[in-house]
Amino acid sequence: MSTPSLDIVVAGVGGQGTVLASKLLAQAALIESLSVRTAETIGMAQRGGSVLGHVRIRADLPAASPLVPLNAADLLIGFEPAETVRALPYLREGGTVVTAHKPVEPVSATLGDAAYDGTAEVAYLRSCEGAGRIGRLVLVDGDALCEKLGSTKVLNVVLIGAALKAQNRESARETYEQAIESLVKPRFRALNKQALAEGMSA
Template sequence: MRLDVVITGVGGQGNVLASRILARAAMEAGLPVLTSEAIGMAQREGVVMSQVRMGSGNYGALIPDGGADVLLGFELAETVRGLTKLKRGGVVIANTHNIHPVSVSLGLSQYDRRQLTSFLQESTESLYFLDAAALAEQAGTIKTTNIVMLGALSALRILPYDADHLKKVVLDTIPPGLREINQRAFALGQEAVGGVPKCQ
């Protein structure tokens, strides 16, 4: 099975760690995997885009426009920006939490959440919204936003490995003292898109 995943967001949301967890899970499941990251000014909340290609038959790490099976959007505006990567019929999981760019703070541009949401609804066939930041805070810290998003992705059963395998890799990757919080975050992400965790 092949699956191409694009993860887009801004610096500080754990985008790169999420892509590495997906890739590690694929490798541990015996699948070939290629990854690519464009981090720009990530330290200043700049755009971050990661690409994970799982399965055989991939000859490069970059997913062509219109080629991604899944778009995992960690920030609403960046989800819209990443739509060019999604194939027709692809799945979008979008975090509704907003992180306004500096241009908005300076009054040089506007951030219209309603317009962004409507555009996603009109432009996609399979769309899941969740406030991953709020769920992460519920789990114990907003720093688990990326794990909430991975939990949501796992619940859709479109990965080439099962949710329990991905959760194990998450917990193996996270420092021992943070495992309980991240396990909660993963489960909350699953529940947000209708998945039912087997254990808490």
């Protein structure tokens, strides 16, 4: 199956599972015999800081470098609203944004008086869609889906499922199930496949 070049940015908070998300996207590309290059945030920022994952998929020759340039991402997968807005400069004009709308409050915001609840960020994203900056915005109630699945750890796979649906790539479901087989520990595979299905039907 031939897929055109696809630059994806994954944005979230350390601990939310962004690294596995970019690895799953890359593994799926590998299964589809595409070229792929990723860059993950591993290290200090994993302790609750802002983290970005870059995934660059090409049909034939790989991208030269692993980082998605600014204004170049076709798809931005956001794990919480402020991080989605923070990563928006990476999105190309009219690109697709799939984001969870439940905020993760940083301690600094909880401490201060300026409350952060994500509503301003979601409104901003909507206005970006209205203005054409974002071509398609998909807001995912990741919280509810995770609750339904009985685990908070599968937000990453839920969002991947939602992203596949947003790109009309439901047919890639088996590929992603294979990717889960390759990268997820056996006892969590069924749960993750379920999360993929939930995300795709959300």
